[in-house]
Amino acid sequence: TGSTRPERILAAVQRKATKGDARSVVNTIDQYCRYQEWAMNVGDEKGAILDSIVCEVKPSVMLELGTYCGYSTVRIASMLPPNARLLTLEFNPAYAAVARQVIAWAGVEDKVVLIEGPSGDWIPKMKEEFGVTSFDLVFLDHWKDRYLPDTKLMEECGLLRTGSILLADNVICPGTPEYLEYVRGSPRYESKYFRSHLEYTRVEDGLEKSVFLG
Numbered sequence: 001t002g003s004t005r006p007e008r009i010l011a012a013v014q015r016k017a018t019k020g021d022a023r024s025v026v027n028t029i030d031q032y033c034r035y036q037e038w039a040m041n042v043g044d045e046k047g048a049i050l051d052s053i054v055c056e057v058k059p060s061v062m063l064e065l066g067t068y069c070g071y072s073t074v075r076i077a078s079m080l081p082p083n084a085r086l087l088t089l090e091f092n093p094a095y096a097a098v099a100r101q102v103i104a105w106a107g108v109e110d111k112v113v114l115i116e117g118p119s120g121d122w123i124p125k126m127k128e129e130f131g132v133t134s135f136d137l138v139f140l141d142h143w144k145d146r147y148l149p150d151t152k153l154m155e156e157c158g159l160l161r162t163g164s165i166l167l168a169d170n171v172i173c174p175g176t177p178e179y180l181e182y183v184r185g186s187p188r189y190e191s192k193y194f195r196s197h198l199e200y201t202r203v204e205d206g207l208e209k210s211v212f213l214g
């Protein structure tokens, strides 16, 4: 049984990235996935948009849905002030195991809480288990058909406050039509599309930034 793609990405990080240097980890994964084998990281082009929004919002408490190998986890954490917290949800134990090591190699583990399990189970427990009042910023990058149900679940659980921001990856490719229709059609959101490309390709994709109006 050979290695998995996430394990090969981890091996590249441990071989080529400077330990404790988050940007070096980000650059190493981008190099590997652009020139060796594609992987579903938000990537460098959309990543720059993600960086600018994290810098603008300066979240104290942030949620990421879909950790995968931890690329965006590290990218986001490297932009956060020391007292900020990034909670990230991943239900595949093998991916979570890789992500923990990528996060550790980058030296950002103090800002990150990786929670292993499905978003549907954990979103309702955020207040009691993690003392979350509400999320300042949520990055949606998990199964595309979960974006809408999990957004509605966060609303129902009172995890969004006036001004909370949802940032969704892949709204064009692979696409999240039901989610887009909801946030663009609802009077409770102010939505904006940031046009870009699918990671490491010339295919159109983009991020949708939606401000919850309460």
Ligand SMILES: Nc1ncnc2c1ncn2[C@@H]1O[C@H](/C=C/CNC(=O)c2cc([N+](=O)[O-])cc(O)c2O)[C@@H](O)[C@H]1O
Binding pocket: 040, 041, 042, 065, 066, 067, 068, 069, 089, 090, 091, 092, 095, 117, 118, 119, 120, 141, 142, 143, 144, 146, 169, 170, 173, 174, 198, 199
């Ligand atoms: N309910 C849930 N709770 C916790 N973790 C969950 C979850 N649903 C999925 N996950 C995890 O989130 C990741 C899935 C990402 C799907 N992205 C994608 O499918 C994707 C595909 C392409 N693409 O095909 O070009 C490009 C992209 O940028 C993409 O993000 C995986 O690590 C998976 O284990």
Ligand SMILES: [Mg+2]
Binding pocket: 040, 041, 042, 141, 169, 170
């Ligand atoms: Mg994605």
